[in-house]
Amino acid sequence: MxxxxxxxxxxxxxxxxxxxxKAIIEADKDRKCVIVSAPGKGEGERxxxxxxxxxxxxxxxxxxxxxxxxxxxxQRYLTIKKELNIDYPIENDIKDxxxxxxxxxxxxxxxxxxxxYLCAKLLSAYLGYSFLDAKDLIHFKFDGKVDEKKTNEDxxxxxxxxxxxxxxxxxGSYPNGDICLFSRGGSDVSASYFAEALDAYLYENFTDVxxxxxxxxxIIENPLKINEISYDELRELSYAGAQVLHAETIIPLxxxxxxxxxxxxxxxxxxxx
Ligand code: ADP
Ligand code: ASP
Ligand code: MG
Numbered sequence: 001m002x003x004x005x006x007x008x009x010x011x012x013x014x015x016x017x018x019x020x021x022k023a024i025i026e027a028d029k030d031r032k033c034v035i036v037s038a039p040g041k042g043e044g045e046r047x048x049x050x051x052x053x054x055x056x057x058x059x060x061x062x063x064x065x066x067x068x069x070x071x072x073x074x075q076r077y078l079t080i081k082k083e084l085n086i087d088y089p090i091e092n093d094i095k096d097x098x099x100x101x102x103x104x105x106x107x108x109x110x111x112x113x114x115x116x117y118l119c120a121k122l123l124s125a126y127l128g129y130s131f132l133d134a135k136d137l138i139h140f141k142f143d144g145k146v147d148e149k150k151t152n153e154d155x156x157x158x159x160x161x162x163x164x165x166x167x168x169x170x171x172g173s174y175p176n177g178d179i180c181l182f183s184r185g186g187s188d189v190s191a192s193y194f195a196e197a198l199d200a201y202l203y204e205n206f207t208d209v210x211x212x213x214x215x216x217x218x219i220i221e222n223p224l225k226i227n228e229i230s231y232d233e234l235r236e237l238s239y240a241g242a243q244v245l246h247a248e249t250i251i252p253l254x255x256x257x258x259x260x261x262x263x264x265x266x267x268x269x270x271x272x273x
Contacts, residue, residue: 002032004200006169006191009040009048010208011265012119014076015083017042022127024206024268032164033198035191036123038115039076049073049115050170050184057108060101070098077118088125093118109171110179116168116187124166132158132165138172138190140180146172146193148252155197167194188246195260196252203253203260205245210264211273212237212244226273234260 007021025031038049052073059066074094081090097114100106117133124131137154139147151172159165169187174180182189188205195203212234213223229237231250238247244262253260263272 001030002198002200003028003030003202003204004033004035004191004195004198005031005204005206006035006187007037007265008187008205008207009037009050010042011206012036012039012123013042013045014039015080017265018080018084018123018126020265021123021206024265025127027268030201031204033159033194033200034123034127034129034164034166035169035187035194036116036119036166037169037187038119039080045076047072047076049076049119050112053112053115054108056101057106057111070101073115074098077122080122084126086122086126088121090118090122093121107178109181113168113171113179113181116170120166120168127164127166130162130165132162132167134168134171134190135173135177135179137167138193140172140174142174144180148193151193152197155194159198182246182248185243185246186248188249189252192249192252195258196256199256200258203258205249205260205262206265206268207244207262208264208266209244209262210267210270211262212242216242229273 005025011017011021025034040048052069056066056069059069077090077094101111121131137151137158139150139154141147169190171179171181191203209217210225212226212229214226215223217223231254235247235250238245250260261272264270
């Protein structure tokens with residue numbers, strides 16, 4: 001019996017948010033499968049790590065110096081590690097990434113995926129959970145579609161060997177091992193594949209709003225909250241641009257009718273949709 005929990009970038013933007021996430025996970029023993037995005041914007045943080053990594057790649061491609069950009073990425077992880085006293089040598093991983101980029105050994109997808117990878121490494125060490133790499137679990141075919149059978153099998157196999165794990169969202173790999181990304185916001189979709197493979201009784205999607213509203217609360221003041229919504233209505237809203245969930249999130253959930261709850265990591269007590 002487990003729940004799949006996904007935490008978006010806004011829920012992991014800094015050490016304070018990492019602490020909140022830990023408290024949420026530890027409040028329920030069923031929260032055994034945790035999918036994370038890369039740290040996003042927050043109170044004192046103006047950058048999304050994913051955006052910075054795309055920028056680093058482009059700078060390097062055109063031989064423009066990117067050290068100061070990369071340092072902004074590095075500092076985010078080092079600060080979280082330091083403030084929470086996390087006993088994991090994340091600086092070694094970061095150095096390897098930078099060296100590989102400079103040596104021309106990184107595809108854009110691989111570099112960008114490191115945002116989620118590093119975040120999952122830190123969070124797994126902080127929680128005392130296992131780390132599982134999405135490249136070994138989420139399999140894409142060369143046409144860019146997910147190989148559902150292989151993905152299902154490998155997720156099930158991996159979870160027969162670990163009890164609790166943190167997994168980076170947003171990416172998987174092609175049959176030749178190269179990293180492949182979902183489209184932006186795709187960690188929502190990664191988590192759905194885990195929910196399906198593991199027969200989760202609930203997929204909790206933690207973000208920075210207390211559920212789905214009639215309109216984007218960043219644009220419309222005090223929109224009404226939707227307490228319950230069907231898969232079809234949700235898909236329509238997502239395709240119409242409601243950013244809170246990636247439009248493909250529900251596809252892996254529908255057949256097994258796995259319920260999805262959108263919750264606020266800053267106010268989980270408020271309930272959601
Ligand atoms: P995460 O980092 O958790 O993946 P996102 O930024 O992708 O979060 O999605 C959450 C954001 O979606 C909210 O901050 C909100 O501004 C926006 N949003 C857009 N439409 C809606 C809606 N209908 N209901 C709630 N939030 C919405
Ligand atoms: N970090 C990725 C993005 O910014 C994926 C995600 O957040 O789900 O799009
Ligand atoms: Mg999102």
